[in-house]
Amino acid sequence: xxxxxxxxxxxxxxxxxxxxxxxxxxxxxxxxxxxxxxxxxxxxxxxxxxxxxxxxxxxxxxxxxxxxxxxxxxxxxxxxxxxxxxxxxxxxxxxxxxxxxxxxxxxxxxxxxxxxxxxxxxxxxxxxxxxxxxxxxxxxxxxxxxxxxxxxxxxxxxxxxxxxxxxxxxxxxxxxxxxxxxxxxxxxxxxxxxxxxxxxxxxxxxxxxxxxxxxxxxxxxxxxxxxxxxxxxxxxxxxxxxxxxxxxxxxxxxxxxxxxxxxxxxxxxxxxxxxxxxxxxxxxxxxxxxxxxxxxxxxxxxxxxxxxxxxxxxxxxxxxxxxxxxxxxxxxxxxxxxxxxxxxxxxxxxxxx
Amino acid sequence: xxxxxxxxxxxxxxxxxxxxxxxxxxxxxxxxxxxxxxxxxxxxxxxxxxxxxxxxxxxxxxxxxxxxxxxxxxxxxxxxxxxxxxxxxxxxxxxxxxxxxxxxxxxxxxxxxxxxxxxxxxxxxxxxxxxxxxxxxxxxxxxxxxxxxxxxxxxxxxxxxxxxxxxxxxxxxxxxxxxxxxxxxxxxxxxxxxxxxxxxxxxxxxxxxxxxxxxxxxxxxxxxxxxxxxxxxxxx
Numbered sequence: 373x374x375x376x377x378x379x380x381x382x383x384x385x386x387x388x389x390x391x392x393x394x395x396x397x398x399x400x401x402x403x404x405x406x407x408x409x410x411x412x413x414x415x416x417x418x419x420x421x422x423x424x425x426x427x428x429x430x431x432x433x434x435x436x437x438x439x440x441x442x443x444x445x446x447x448x449x450x451x452x453x454x455x456x457x458x459x460x461x462x463x464x465x466x467x468x469x470x471x472x473x474x475x476x477x478x479x480x481x482x483x484x485x486x487x488x489x490x491x492x493x494x495x496x497x498x499x500x501x502x503x504x505x506x507x508x509x510x511x512x513x514x515x516x517x518x519x520x521x522x523x524x525x526x527x528x529x530x531x532x533x534x535x536x537x538x539x540x541x542x543x544x545x546x547x548x549x550x551x552x553x554x555x556x557x558x559x560x561x562x563x564x565x566x567x568x569x570x571x572x573x574x575x576x577x578x579x580x581x582x583x584x585x586x587x588x589x590x591x592x593x594x595x596x597x598x599x600x601x602x603x604x605x606x607x608x609x610x611x612x613x614x615x616x617x618x619x620x621x622x623x624x625x626x627x628x629x630x631x632x633x634x635x636x637x638x639x640x641x642x643x644x645x646x647x648x649x650x651x652x653x654x655x656x657x658x659x660x661x662x663x664x665x666x667x668x669x670x671x672x673x674x675x676x677x678x679x680x681x682x683x684x685x686x687x688x689x690x691x692x693x694x695x696x697x698x699x700x701x702x703x704x705x706x707x708x709x710x711x712x713x714x715x716x717x718x719x720x721x722x723x724x725x
Numbered sequence: 726x727x728x729x730x731x732x733x734x735x736x737x738x739x740x741x742x743x744x745x746x747x748x749x750x751x752x753x754x755x756x757x758x759x760x761x762x763x764x765x766x767x768x769x770x771x772x773x774x775x776x777x778x779x780x781x782x783x784x785x786x787x788x789x790x791x792x793x794x795x796x797x798x799x800x801x802x803x804x805x806x807x808x809x810x811x812x813x814x815x816x817x818x819x820x821x822x823x824x825x826x827x828x829x830x831x832x833x834x835x836x837x838x839x840x841x842x843x844x845x846x847x848x849x850x851x852x853x854x855x856x857x858x859x860x861x862x863x864x865x866x867x868x869x870x871x872x873x874x875x876x877x878x879x880x881x882x883x884x885x886x887x888x889x890x891x892x893x894x895x896x897x898x899x900x901x902x903x904x905x906x907x908x909x910x911x912x913x914x915x916x917x918x919x920x921x922x923x924x925x926x927x928x929x930x931x932x933x934x935x936x937x938x939x940x941x942x943x944x945x946x947x948x949x950x951x952x953x954x955x956x957x958x959x960x961x
Contacts, residue, residue: 565828565829565832568821568825568828568829569829569832569833571818571820571821572818572821572829575818575819575820575821576816576817576818578778578779578800578812578816579812579816579817579818580818580829581778581779581799581800581801581804582776582778582800582804582809582810582811582812583804583809583829583830583833583834583873583874583877584801584804584805584830584833584834584835584877585801585829585833586801587801639820
């Protein structure tokens with residue numbers, strides 16, 4: 373039991389990657405599993421964002437740029453420069469880390485709101501530069517979509533797989549492995565003295581300083597790690613979407629990361645996971661929902677065309693978001709779930725006694 | 726011999742105006758000194774200025790620790806030189822456990838105490854190592870805040886209103902702890918207090934601060950006996 377609770381995060385992550393695809397593909401839910409891959413990628417991206425927001429207390433409104441750096445690193449290397457994928461990935465991630473570090477040095481000592489505004493401004497500036505298609509590298513507003521896949525990725529009827537010398541692996545499992553490795557690294561980081569110190573900074577910055585902590589150095593390190601991790605998600609996204617698109621750099625992407633993290637619960641390791649799942653699942657579910665058949669689809673007495681309402685799924689998700697924030701801004705869906713389980717377990721014990 | 730802490734004509738204030746107009750106080754090695762005063766006299770401002778907090782801004786004068794000026798040093802540097810500051814409001818890191826709270830201190834100190842040596846002074850805390858600070862009572866949180874400060878193995882400990890808002894029996898327990906730290910660990914202590922009884926119970930020497938200036942420096946005996954003094958500056 374103690375071993376299980378000690379390793380509940382790795383076990384939970386493993387269960388997640390194994391169960392995610394069959395669950396969403398179930399006919400009662402979405403009926404197709406492709407979205408699971410993009411969910412994992414977004415979970416990694418939002419978890420990276422939440423290292424900074426939830427666990428260090430710094431709100432970045434420009435995190436899309438790191439997502440984009442990874443994505444464009446690969447796309448530029450593969451499609452434009454004819455370099456191996458690995459070179460693009462490494463350069464993209466290294467660039468994201470270096471950019472995060474440099475930007476962090478410049479802006480972490482500013483107050484919270486200024487930090488958020490400055491990241492927003494820098495994010496927009498990066499978008500602008502990418503949009504101008506410097507040296508013909510980024511493709512401007514068209515992004516990069518031609519020849520943007522490395523040769524070892526094969527696509528067949530929309531299904532991607534990775535051809536290794538000894539076997540062919542479904543793309544989902546490659547993403548799952550990278551996701552697992554990165555999330556485990558993040559978990560280790562958060563458990564370490566370094567991670568506990570980040571939480572101390574979040575909880576009470578002045579106190580952390582008074583205890584001899586060089587708070588700015590920790591914030592810079594967190595910003596660097598968060599940027600690097602987000603860019604790894606971007607590398608995966610490049611293959612997933614078969615190229616790079618300018619929207620990834622957009623302010624909406626940054627905003628979605630904030631919304632998903634808050635929806636899931638920023639105080640929890642699994643908060644971003646829950647947030648991305650609820651967000652993307654609801655979006656997909658609502659936008660593919662056309663006819664409401666009552667009482668059941670097989671025996672429809674009443675059929676209502678609800679597509680007119682549900683195409684505004686962002687509005688409905690917005691309402692859900694508002695509800696979560698009003699109920700408990702830091703605990704989100706994951707916190708509510710935990711509380712629910714705890715209460716239920718207590719009830720159960722009581723009943724048994 | 727130079728005093729351990731020498732505050733000399735300290736002037737400081739916030740954006741809204743100056744609060745300290747020349748505070749002079751000295752604390753020698755091994756002493757246990759209190760800084761008394763009414764609400765708004767500038768007690769916390771004095772402490773924060775010594776500790777190098779981001780606010781207030783120091784406008785003049787000097788703060789010397791063991792002969793070296795502390796002015797201009799950020800809080801983490803002041804802490805690194807051996808001054809441990811416990812801000813008011815028994816601040817802990819609410820979502821960290823007792824051990825983690827202390828561990829954060831230990832990890833950032835140059836010459837920290839061992840975890841067990843710290844908890845030896847706080848048997849109550851030793852029994853709730855895994856408990857999160859936010860689930861603890863006010864008295865326990867204050868003990869944890871002091872434990873965390875002790876863990877850095879400081880030469881000087883600054884406590885801002887350590888007894889505020891606590892039940893009388895917990896006040897007595899914290900009094901014991903502060904005395905114990907002062908005597909056994911040989912740590913010099915300067916603390917701010919409004920509660921004259923607690924100050925009398927613990928400290929040997931008292932400074933009285935009024936409207937941003939030190940107006941009296943008194944022994945416990947004089948403070949106990951001179952009712953007009955207490956009336957005039959402390960309202961008790």
